[in-house]
Structure formats: C-alpha cells, structure tokens
Amino acid sequence: MTRITDLIELIKGNARLAAIIAVIVALVIVTGVFYLGSQSSADQQATVERQLASAKVSLTAAQAKYDKASLRAEQASLAGTPTFPASFPGVELSAYITAGATNSSGSVKIDSLTPQGAVGTQTVGGTKYVEYDTIVRITASGYTAMDSFLSYLENGPFISLSLKNASFTLSEGKFTGPCTVVILAKS
Amino acid sequence: MNIDINILPEELRPKPLIDTKTVALIVVILLLGFGCYHFYQAKSDSQAEITKVQSEIKTTQQKITALSTDPEAVQLTNSINQLKADKKSYDAFVASRVLLGNALDGVYSLALGRVSIASITQSGSNLLIRGSASSYTDVSGYVSALENDPRFSVVGLPSFSSDKSFSATVGVAPGGGR
Numbered sequence: 624m625t626r627i628t629d630l631i632e633l634i635k636g637n638a639r640l641a642a643i644i645a646v647i648v649a650l651v652i653v654t655g656v657f658y659l660g661s662q663s664s665a666d667q668q669a670t671v672e673r674q675l676a677s678a679k680v681s682l683t684a685a686q687a688k689y690d691k692a693s694l695r696a697e698q699a700s701l702a703g704t705p706t707f708p709a710s711f712p713g714v715e716l717s718a719y720i721t722a723g724a725t726n727s728s729g730s731v732k733i734d735s736l737t738p739q740g741a742v743g744t745q746t747v748g749g750t751k752y753v754e755y756d757t758i759v760r761i762t763a764s765g766y767t768a769m770d771s772f773l774s775y776l777e778n779g780p781f782i783s784l785s786l787k788n789a790s791f792t793l794s795e796g797k798f799t800g801p802c803t804v805v806i807l808a809k810s
Numbered sequence: 811m812n813i814d815i816n817i818l819p820e821e822l823r824p825k826p827l828i829d830t831k832t833v834a835l836i837v838v839i840l841l842l843g844f845g846c847y848h849f850y851q852a853k854s855d856s857q858a859e860i861t862k863v864q865s866e867i868k869t870t871q872q873k874i875t876a877l878s879t880d881p882e883a884v885q886l887t888n889s890i891n892q893l894k895a896d897k898k899s900y901d902a903f904v905a906s907r908v909l910l911g912n913a914l915d916g917v918y919s920l921a922l923g924r925v926s927i928a929s930i931t932q933s934g935s936n937l938l939i940r941g942s943a944s945s946y947t948d949v950s951g952y953v954s955a956l957e958n959d960p961r962f963s964v965v966g967l968p969s970f971s972s973d974k975s976f977s978a979t980v981g982v983a984p985g986g987g988r
Binding site: 639640643644646647650651653654657658660661663664665667668671672674675678679681682685686688689691694695697698701702704705706707747748749750752766767769770771772773774775776777778782783785786787788789790791792793800802807 | 831832835836838839842843845846849850852853856857859860863864866867870871873874877878880882883886887889890893894895896897898899900901902903906907908909910911912914915918927928929930931932933934
C-alpha cells in the first residue's frame with residue numbers, strides 16, 4: 624500500500640512520467656484491441672479458406688459430372704438400352720398374337736383373345752409400371768406347338784411381355800386353356 | 811568504494827538529459843507502437859485475404875451453377891438417368907421373369923416315356939403338373955429328371971394315387987435357368 628502511495632506521489636510530482644504512463648496505458652489498450660481484431664480476422668480467414676477448398680472440390684466434381692463429352696459418350700453407350708413401351712401397344716400385341724397362330728399352319732388356334740386393360744401396377748427395378756393383361760385362350764395340336772407358340776410370344780418384339788396364370792389341359796390329344804399375356808408400360 | 815566528491819548541492823548539480831527509467835519507458839512505448847502496427851497490419855492483411863477468398867468462392871460457385879444449369883448438360887444428364895432407369899428395369903425384369911414356353915417344353919419333353927401329363931397349371935413361378943403314370947417309380951424318375959434340369963426345382967414331394975394319377979409341383983427358375 625505504501626509503495627502504491629509512493630508511486631502516486633511520484634507521478635503527481637512528475638508530469639512527464641505521468642504522460643508516458645498514460646501513453647503506455649493507451650497503447651496497451653490499442654494493442655490489445657488490434658490483437659483481438661487480428662485473431663478474429665485470422666479465424667475468419669481460416670473459415671473462408673476452408674469454404675474455398677470445399678468449393679474447389681465441388682467445382683472439380685461438377686466439372687467431371689457435367690463434362691459434355693463424357694456425358695455424350697455415356698449416353699451413346701446406353702443408346703441401345705431396351706426401353707419399356709410408353710403406352711400399351713394393344714393393337715400391335717393383338718396382331719402379333721394372331722399372327723403367331725396364323726403362322727403355325729393350324730397347329731395353334733386362338734379360341735379367344737380378351738384384353739383386360741390396365742389391371743394395376745408393378746415396380747420393376749425401382750420404377751413403377753402399369754400392368755396390362757390380355758387373356759388368350761388357345762388350342763394347340765400338341766405340346767410342341769403350344770410351347771413354340773408361347774416362346775414366340777415371349778421372344779417377340781415386346782420386351783416387357785411375360786406370361787402368367789397359364790392352365791393347359793390335354794383333351795383328345797389337344798392342349799387347350801387360357802394364358803394371360805402381361806405387358807408392362809410406362810403409362 | 812565510490813566516493814562522491816562533488817561539493818555542489820544536489821539541486822545545483824547538472825541533471826542527465828534523460829534518465830534510465832525514461833529510456834526504458836520509451837522503449838516500452840516503441841515496442842507497444844510496433845505491436846500496434848503489427849497487429850493492425852495483420853488484421854488488415856487478413857481482411858484483404860478474406861475479401862479475395864470470398865470473391866474466389868463466389869466465382870467458383872458461379873462456375874458450378876453455370877455447369878449444373880447448362881441446358882445441354884442437363885438434357886444429357888436427364889437422358890442418361892432415364893436410360894439407366896430403363897436398363898435397371900429391363901435387367902430386373904429379365905432376371906425375374908419366368909420363360910413359360912421354355913419351361914413347358916422341359917416339363918413335356920422330360921415326361922416322354924415316363925409319365926403322361928393331363929394338365930399344367932401355372933401359379934406365379936410354380937407349375938402344378940397333373941397326370942398319370944404306371945408306377946411311383948416312373949413318377950419319381952420324372953421328378954428327378956425335373957430336379958436335375960437347371961430350369962426347375964421340385965417343390966415338395968410328388969403324390970401318387972392308386973388310380974395311377976400323380977401330381978407334382980415344380981418351381982421355374984426365373985430368367986430361364988438356375
């Protein structure tokens with residue numbers, strides 16, 4: 624306490640010393656303010672530099688992703704991909720089924736052909752498609768003719784065609800029965 | 811031992827131009843001044859760098875936006891995504907579908923000389939085969955032949971009745987074979 628009192632007395636008696644101390648105190652405050660400001664700026668700079676690095680990575684990824692030459696090449700490589708029909712090819716399917724019977728030289732006869740329209744949807748490979756059913760009732764002269772006819776349907780131009788609910792009975796040497804032709808279309 | 815031989819009174823003696831304490835304080839002031847300048851300069855440099863980097867970020871983001879909204883690139887990307895989805899669907903469809911014509915060909919051709927088939931009923935990927943056979947041995951021989959064919963897998967045991975009729979259920983491997 625005595626030392627502080629002595630110091631105060633010393634300062635009171637020495638204006639120059641008081642001025643110097645005042646300057647020092649002011650400089651200490653200003654230096655502190657500038658130090659804090661520089662630290663804040665350094666932190667902010669580090670943050671924006673990280674943002675820039677991230678943006679550059681995104682840019683590189685975008686350049687690779689949207690490279691038109693690569694995209695054109697990829698599109699060309701997928702050009703031959705089989706595509707399910709956009710809509711139900713009813714007329715073409717009926718014509719194709721009856722042509723199969725006609726070309727069998729009488730060994731397969733179509734007793735009836737009944738389009739059922741859209742009966743629901745099926746999800747294939749993560750995409751939903753509309754299912755169109757057509758019930759075909761046939762009479763075949765033998766199992767070979769029947770199998771050939773069914774394979775003709777399955778291996779035809781309709782890539783989304785499948786057969787279900789087939790039920791064939793042998794009667795008087797002939798196979799007869801219904802079979803449902805299913806076509807999946809996009810709409 | 812130092813002896814002060816100056817006979818002048820203290821207040822009349824010449825005083826040094828500047829004393830040591832003052833010099834020390836001036837040095838402190840100078841150091842603080844330098845510190846001020848240094849930190850100010852550091853902050854100023856950082857701010858300039860921040861402005862520059864922010865400008866670079868903005869330019870980079872504009873480039874990314876330009877790339878991702880390029881009409882041709884968007885059209886190509888959409889087309890590729892559609893084709894990929896189509897391919898995925900087609901592959902899944904082919905892998906899962908039952909080739910009935912091929913399957914019935916196997917069912918009938920393997921029956922020749924063993925059993926006589928009266929009817930075949932499809933239920934999902936299974937075929938219920940009904941017919942007649944002269945003995946259970948013929949039925950089991952037929953079923954074994956089906957089991958050994960990569961297109962089929964036998965579901966359950968075949969049945970055989972005293973009236974010589976039999977029934978057997980086989981699963982058809984999707985995609986044309988297992």
